[in-house]
Amino acid sequence: MILDEIAAKTRVRVEELKKRRDLYSLRRDAEAMAPAMEKSGDFPFRRALAAEGMSFICEVKKASPSKGIIAEEFPYLDIAKEYEEAGAAAISVLTEPFYFLGSDSYLEQIASAVRIPVLRKDFTVDEYQIFEAKLLGASAILLICTLLGEKRLKEYLEIAHSVGLSALVEAHTEYEVEAALRAEAGIIGVNNRNLKTFKVDITTSSRLRKLVPEEIVFVSESGIRTAQDVAILKQNKTDAVLIGETFMRSSDKKRQLSILRGEEL
Numbered sequence: 001m002i003l004d005e006i007a008a009k010t011r012v013r014v015e016e017l018k019k020r021r022d023l024y025s026l027r028r029d030a031e032a033m034a035p036a037m038e039k040s041g042d043f044p045f046r047r048a049l050a051a052e053g054m055s056f057i058c059e060v061k062k063a064s065p066s067k068g069i070i071a072e073e074f075p076y077l078d079i080a081k082e083y084e085e086a087g088a089a090a091i092s093v094l095t096e097p098f099y100f101l102g103s104d105s106y107l108e109q110i111a112s113a114v115r116i117p118v119l120r121k122d123f124t125v126d127e128y129q130i131f132e133a134k135l136l137g138a139s140a141i142l143l144i145c146t147l148l149g150e151k152r153l154k155e156y157l158e159i160a161h162s163v164g165l166s167a168l169v170e171a172h173t174e175y176e177v178e179a180a181l182r183a184e185a186g187i188i189g190v191n192n193r194n195l196k197t198f199k200v201d202i203t204t205s206s207r208l209r210k211l212v213p214e215e216i217v218f219v220s221e222s223g224i225r226t227a228q229d230v231a232i233l234k235q236n237k238t239d240a241v242l243i244g245e246t247f248m249r250s251s252d253k254k255r256q257l258s259i260l261r262g263e264e265l
């Protein structure tokens, strides 16, 4: 499966990074930046998604394994600023370099250019990446259940919270949603993309929504294209949607957001 391929390549990438800077020094600097406050994970990213109404996490995404190059022109800072002006609750930045053509540098620049929280969208397979995310200026990281297993999921959630980062815990199945709940995730995202076939089906998140208690922020991710998709998810008490391609293919992202909110016919 593509996810295993991406994870294997990410492990190699992280080992290379460790040769340049060790985990101990990275951890020390990340911990020094952490707020001396509660470790509940109720940080800015979670609060932004939990706000009244549907929250939009708008993604800065140049390419993907399912679609290849999505945006030939990629003025990532302008895109992020446009999202902020349009009223996005948060921005997701892909930093995986080989399959998504992302970069840590995009994240670092975007996080210092906008005031809304930024999610580091990468394939977390090592605690090293959590401290890195903190130092790059992210407010949140992605933890994918299937890549981690329950024990490491819980451990990484605790590490993220200890340095003041929220974690979007991504699930694809009933079993993974239950694992995320046992790990005490504060934000659960259901990915509508089947990573074997790349087919998207937003009924996946509508179906799994029922398993998640209302005090946990529920995010629907991938394949959201229309105001009708958003309306269906809203009806199912989805707190936030994570949308990449639909925005990246639009030349007027502000208008696109207002269309998705159902404000324009």
Ligand SMILES: O=C(O)c1ccccc1NCC(=O)[C@H](O)[C@H](O)COP(=O)(O)O
Binding pocket: 002, 003, 059, 061, 064, 065, 066, 067, 191, 193, 195, 221, 222, 223, 224, 242, 243, 244, 245, 246
């Ligand atoms: O986008 C892909 O092709 C993909 C393939 C394998 C693993 C992850 C993948 N995408 C990461 C994401 O989660 C999406 O970028 C995000 O949910 C936005 O999706 P979309 O709105 O469909 O661009």
